[in-house]
Amino acid sequence: MSIFTYICNMDIVEISKVLSNKTRVNILKWLKNPEVNFPPHQDIDHFDDGVCVGYIQDKTELSQSTISTYLNSMQNADLVIPTRHGKWTYYKRNEKVIKAYVDSLKKDL
Amino acid sequence: MSIFTYICNMDIVEISKVLSNKTRVNILKWLKNPEVNFPPHQDIDHFDDGVCVGYIQDKTELSQSTISTYLNSMQNADLVIPTRHGKWTYYKRNEKVIKAYVDSLKKDL
DNA sequence: TAGACATATCTAAAAATATAGATATGTTTT
DNA sequence: AAAACATATCTATATTTTTAGATATGTCTA
Known part of the structure; x- marks a missing residue:
């Protein structure tokens, strides 16, 4: 899919x-700076694919299923990209879509 | 009043x-170009204060009370500014807030 | 391969939002 | 002052969204 x-x-x-x-x-904001907002993962020493669901949940007062539902809705809107690493699913921002969205607001709204 | x-x-x-x-x-999009999207008003020959509620409603399939409720919620969010002219209430965009919202997304989101 | 673990999905109940009819308010016109 | 008009507000119902417990799925580990 093109940027256009x-x-x-x-x-x-x-x-x-x-x-x-x-x-x-x-x-979305936390995922912008994972190294500042989350502890390091056990298996991986970078945040290239984002952050696992558990760590995201730990920053909130909400249930596992609610956070999973949130992330699913964000994925459906193309705002985040999931990657499976073993038992964990990592979520990272979809920078292209986020930027395109803001640009589209700036232009059309 | 601050410029920010x-x-x-x-x-x-x-x-x-x-x-x-x-x-x-x-x-919000219609109000960006009132002269293109709405007929001229009877009493006033410009759109400096925006467009009356009736004209906005005419562009939709929704009831008067629904549109009034919409405009009220938009006003509460500071996205539009109402001005009374006789029997009519005109609504125009609050460009400052709209721009500030988009800029804030660009910066922080 | 059984159990543990991380996440996703299903389900149902609670809360919030949407919507329009009825009515109220404020303004103009007759 | 009454009627007409434009919009706002109230009220009730319909629809959507939120939320978490229960359960399912997929993966790793003992």
């Missing part, structure tokens, strides 16, 4: 729904 | 809630 497509078909409503929740906004 | 408009985390969530609805997003 991203900007043109950007679904403002669906992404805004994700951003309508304090915790989901926080998750 | 600050958008905090809470504002992002509240503004995003407004943008979680297709019609409300459309209203």
Whole structure:
């Protein structure tokens, strides 16, 4: 998918729904600086694929299933990218889409 | 009054809630170019204070009370500014806040 | 291969949002 | 002052979203 497509078909409503929740906004912000906001992982010494679900949950007061649901909705909106590493699923920001979304707001809103 | 408009985390969530609805997003977009999207008003020959509620409603399939509720929620989020002219209430975009919201997303999200 | 572990999905109940009809308020017109 | 008009507010119902417990799935480890 081209960057052009991203900007043109950007679904403002669906992404805004994700951003309508304090915790989901926080998750995106936390993932911007994983090394500052999360402890190191056991198996991997970098955050190239993001952060595991458990660590994200630990920063909140919410249940495992709620956080998993949040991350799923963020993934459906293309805002994050999941990667499986053994038992864990790591989530990282989809910078292209996040940037395209903000650019599309700047232009069209 | 300061030349800066600050958008905090809470504002992002509240503004995003407004943008979680297709019609409300459309209203903001329509108000960007009133002369293109609306007929001229009877009493006033400019759109300096925006567009009256009836004209906005006419562009939708929704009831008067729903549109009024929408505009109220947009006003609560500081996205639009109402001005009374006789029987009519005109709504215009609050460009400062809209820009501050997008800039805040660009910077912090 | 059984158990432990991390995450995802299902389900149901609670909370929030959407929506429009009825009515109230404020303004103008007759 | 009454009627007409534009919009706001109230109220109730329908719909959507939130949330967590229970359970399922996939992976690792003993």
